[in-house]
Amino acid sequence: MITASGLSKTYGSRTAVDGISFALEPGRVTGFLGPNGAGKSTTMRLAMGLDRPSAGQITINGKLFAEHRAPLREVGAVLDAGAGHPGWTGEQQLRILAATHAIPRSRVQEVIEMTGLSSVADRRTKGYSLGMSQRLGIAAAMLGDPQVLIFDEPINGLDPEGVRWVRQLVRRLAGQGRTVFLSSHLMSEMAQTADHLIVLGQGRIIADQPLGDFLDTAGETRVLVRTEDSQTLMAGLAGAEVTLTCQDAETFEVRGVDARSIGRRALELGVVVHELTPLHSSLEDSYLRLTGDYVEHRSGGLS
Numbered sequence: 435m436i437t438a439s440g441l442s443k444t445y446g447s448r449t450a451v452d453g454i455s456f457a458l459e460p461g462r463v464t465g466f467l468g469p470n471g472a473g474k475s476t477t478m479r480l481a482m483g484l485d486r487p488s489a490g491q492i493t494i495n496g497k498l499f500a501e502h503r504a505p506l507r508e509v510g511a512v513l514d515a516g517a518g519h520p521g522w523t524g525e526q527q528l529r530i531l532a533a534t535h536a537i538p539r540s541r542v543q544e545v546i547e548m549t550g551l552s553s554v555a556d557r558r559t560k561g562y563s564l565g566m567s568q569r570l571g572i573a574a575a576m577l578g579d580p581q582v583l584i585f586d587e588p589i590n591g592l593d594p595e596g597v598r599w600v601r602q603l604v605r606r607l608a609g610q611g612r613t614v615f616l617s618s619h620l621m622s623e624m625a626q627t628a629d630h631l632i633v634l635g636q637g638r639i640i641a642d643q644p645l646g647d648f649l650d651t652a653g654e655t656r657v658l659v660r661t662e663d664s665q666t667l668m669a670g671l672a673g674a675e676v677t678l679t680c681q682d683a684e685t686f687e688v689r690g691v692d693a694r695s696i697g698r699r700a701l702e703l704g705v706v707v708h709e710l711t712p713l714h715s716s717l718e719d720s721y722l723r724l725t726g727d728y729v730e731h732r733s734g735g736l737s
């Protein structure tokens with residue numbers, strides 16, 4: 435369990451995290467989303483005791499990180515791939531970490547195998563690809579077999595096989611009853627991995643809800659209509675709150691009227707309908723709609 439209460443962090447005049455509170459339950463993957471600079475990494479660093487809050491606190495299983503007698507057995511984190519001594523091999527790094535946290539040596543081999551690093555574990559990490567560094571970071575996080583895992587952008591730089599591996603690992607860890615806190619900018623991955631979402635905008639929580647509820651509330655349902663007489667049906671549906679977008683002579687999309695009402699209207703008008711399909715928003719659509727006002731640097735159009 436990770437619990438934040440009134441957590442704030444300011445850097446000079448810059449407020450990175452602005453009085454946030456949340457409780458992350460075990461047994462599920464909580465996705466952490468937000469535009470660049472929203473405060474996600476800062477929150478994760480505060481959880482790991484790498485920075486001090488300006489106000490409030492964030493605890494792991496009821497205690498501050500520093501209050502745990504064996505913190506790596508409570509929480510593992512991947513916050514910065516590539517951290518560690520570049521002149522050491524992956525295995526040396528894990529052995530040192532294990533030795534300094536009273537973790538048995540046998541566990542080092544286990545996490546090396548678990549993360550697919552066996553063939554490169556005896557190589558110096560300065561030669562590691564980004565994907566190997568990510569795997570080494572995950573191996574280090576898993577070393578103490580902790581109940582809580584914090585992953586900041588763990589799939590950055592991974593190839594498709596690596597991305598799938600992280601997705602399956604994260605789901606398995608939650609399935610074992612662990613608390614998993616995961617940030618990523620890749621919405622398609624988040625949609626497949628997270629059970630619950632916390633969305634930050636400029637240091638504040640703008641959503642904290644199950645993934646399905648987030649898609650329902652932040653999303654916007656459209657309906658695809660295919661009919662023999664699109665002119666008549668479009669005219670019959672037109673209204674102030676309704677948006678109609680023509681796709682071809684027989685097909686159009688409707689926003690602002692649900693499929694049931696469109697079906698009824700078609701019956702009243704005597705129009706034959708071949709298709710009436712609600713189109714649910716993707717996580718990306720919902721996320722972009724919700725966070726639009728919180729983006730610091732917006733891109734221009736392509737033309």
Ligand SMILES: Nc1ncnc2c1ncn2[C@@H]1O[C@H](COP(=O)(O)OP(=O)(O)OP(=O)(O)O)[C@@H](O)[C@H]1O
Nearest residue numbers: 445448449450468469470471472473474475476477
């Ligand atoms: N050590 C620091 N000193 C000064 N400002 C900082 C520091 N760390 C973070 N910030 C600022 O705090 C804000 C939040 O940064 P943070 O890295 O937590 O955002 P983020 O949501 O993780 O962004 P991204 O998606 O780009 O990784 C940003 O404006 C950042 O510039």
